[in-house]
Amino acid sequence: MKAIEKNFESVILKKIDETRERLNKSGIFFIFIASATPIPFDLVGIVAGLIKYSPTKFFIGALIGKVFRYVLLAFAGFYGIG
Secondary structure, X not given: OHHHXXXXXXXXXXXXXXXXXXXXXXXXXXXXXXXXXXXXXXXXXXXXXXXXXXXXXHHHHHHHHHHHHHHHHHHHHHOOOO
């Protein structure tokens, strides 16, 4: 049982490290896309917190994405699109 636990733990830690590297590379863009789409954005925040992603970068990406989404929806509503 210990061998399974160690293997599982090493796989999880490896995935966390891979995710950390990806977010450090293009994190703001990913957060922008995730916050501009209707996917459950809370999961992105949980993962970002788990890997200790920069709160400032996260906030900037989320803010820009949310503003973009709601401005687009406002224009669509104003001009009768959708």
